[in-house]
Amino acid sequence: MRASSSTYAARIRRFRLPRLCIAVIGTEASSIVERAESLVRDNPFLEFRLDYLSQPAAGLPKLKNFLEMHPEATVIATCRRAVNGGKLRSSVAAQLNILLKAADSGFQLVDLELQSVKALKPEQLQELSDRVGLIISHHNFRNTKKLEDPFEEMSQYQADFYKVVSTATNLYDNVVMMKFLEANSGKHEMIGLCMGEQGIISRVLGVRAGSVFTFGAATRGEETAPGQATALELRDIYRIETVDAATQVYGVAGDPVEHSLSPVMMNAAFRRETVNAVYLALHAKSLKDLLACVRDIPIRGLSITMPYKQDIVEELENSDPPTRLVGACNTLVRSVDGKLYGFNTDMAGIVVPLEQRLPLAGARILLVGAGGVARAAAFGLKAKGAEVFITNRTTEKAQSLARQAKAKYLKRSEVAKQSFDVIINATPVGMGNGKQSPLEEKELNTKYVFDLVYVPAETRLIRMARAKGIHVIPGLEMFVQQGARQFEIWTGKPAPIAEMGYVVTKALERRAAEEAIESRKPSASKAARKATKSAKKASR
Ligand code: NAP
Secondary structure: OOOOOOOOOOOOOHHHOOOEEEEEOOOOHHHHHHHHHHHOOOOOEEEEEHHHOOOHHHHHHHHHHHHHHOOOOEEEEEOOEHHHOOOEOOOHHHHHHHHHHHHHHOOOEEEEEHHHHHHOOHHHHHHHHHHOEEEEEEEOOOOOOOOHHHHHHHOOOOOOEEEEEEEOOOOHHHHHHHHHHHHHOOOOOEEEEEEOHHHHHHHHHHHHHOEOOEEEEOOOOOOOOOOOOEHHHHHHHOOHHHOOOOOEEEEEEEOOOOOOOHHHHHHHHHHHOOOOEEEEEEEOOOHHHHHHHHHHOOEEEEEEOOOOOOHHHHHOOEEOHHHHHHOOOOEEEEOOOOOEEEEOOHHHHHHHHHHOOOOOOOOEEEEEOOOHHHHHHHHHHHHOOOEEEEEOOOHHHHHHHHHHHOOEEOOHHHHOOOOEEEEEEOOOOOOOOOOOOOOOHHHOOEEEEEEOOOOOOOOHHHHHHHHOOOEEEOHHHHHHHHHHHHHHHHHOOOOOHHHHHHHHHHHHHHHHHHHHHHHHOOOHHHHHHHHHHHHHHHOO
16 A cells, blocks of 8 residues: 555545456447446446547546446546557557546546556656556566566555556466465555456456456456456356355366356356355366466366366376276366365266166167267266167277277167167267257157257257157256266265256356347358357367
8 A cells, every 4th residue: 555645535445345346448438337327236346448438538527427426436547558458549648637637537546557657757646646546557468477577666656556467378377376466465455367268267266365356347248358257257157256265266177168158057056055166167278287276276176178088087196986987087176185086977967867767777778979978978878787889970989989888889870770768969969050960860769869969958869859759858967967966076065956957058048049149140150150169169
């Protein structure tokens, strides 16, 4: 905190501030006000990005009016210059002028980047900080290196808050940022986070490492920095206001994980069962990076997804029988002494929905596909006494899996001649646009079809099966069951399965609706490609 005696502005104290500040953008002051009006009741801490306005100074009277109407709001005025990553194409003098006017308009805080601070005369900076709370900021858009260097320069100047923002190029950068915050937040009021998709750890956990607050976007599409989560995500999914030193950290790790539905599902489960835990999407570009994070944060448990399910097995201290049988681990537990234990809940994800419907001993089950999930299914179903058949695009892979799991290989041309109790689609065919099916209608001689693809919820295979009067089991059931088992392994509590299924179904419906709106826009083909791509990612 500043030590100066000649302070005229009421100094903003950290304990007065919520943990989440929502950045509001608009090219016209009226659109900023409109957006702020819709947010302020639930989010009294806002940042107005004046540099997005076509005429920042001219917009201030309208913003002043908003501030007068909402004395409960705390609002930061930011007018970042283009050379420092903002949109203002004016001199530092013009920037200062706008921020002084913002102070006179009733903003409680202004954000000024270090580069501009350095260009000002001491008396100019003094004039600004006498009138309004000052955040001195520094943004590194390339990496998370040498955080101390800009901070050392910043701390030469008196300010209410020091904001250091970097770019995460790997997961460990979050650890670097949080260690930096821990080292400096005892002496200074700090704000710190990493931008970029890989920066989500610091955006959520930074507040417990000493960042006074963090930033969120008003909605998807209104982000003011790469990787910025929306306010709704930070508040409702990650429960940012309740994250504290005791909060246990879990996540889904893979490459990619951007569209994973696991955070929505698992955070809902933690909230429902009042477990003080947060579950993050960790985009790990290498296993080495992931393991370094697991050790340092420390992370209590992980859902492991592609492409690390097999590679992680070598890192395990011990594992459950399904992991050893399948040779793949999708669930990690880190003990307090840092040892890693592996579990495979994919197997339960396939077996449990089937067991709930039919006796598996002696059941004739056809697996289409011979990849990782088919492998879990083959071993899991054999262990339950089922008679398992495997067919696959690549014959050798099906034959090899059949040999290992003591199942039977079936030529594709033989499928239509046989009848089964269950057919399981363990390929990605049908994902995304829902127009393809791994099997033809005449091949569906079965009582049940279990399509492990769950984006979209209604695949072509599911529709064809329904039309033939076959019972269908949607892939969502596997997703929820494997997640439920993970929850139980991590917490020792029964999983709130109904809640988990509900939130994932709703999230899928929302996504489908958004994609339908996108596809009606003129560049429909581009949107369709995007939808297929995001569905592929979601299914990992
Ligand atoms: P994987 O290891 O990559 O295996 C994919 C399998 O699908 C391989 O056997 C592959 O055949 C086959 N395949 C791929 N493209 C094909 C095509 N165009 N036509 C015919 N066969 C094709 O993937 P995985 O991890 O086993 O996952 C398989 C699918 O399961 C995923 O795509 C996802 O939809 C679903 N899944 C669902 C859940 C859930 O919770 N519901 C969880 C995980 C996965 P080749 O051997 O010839 O390459």
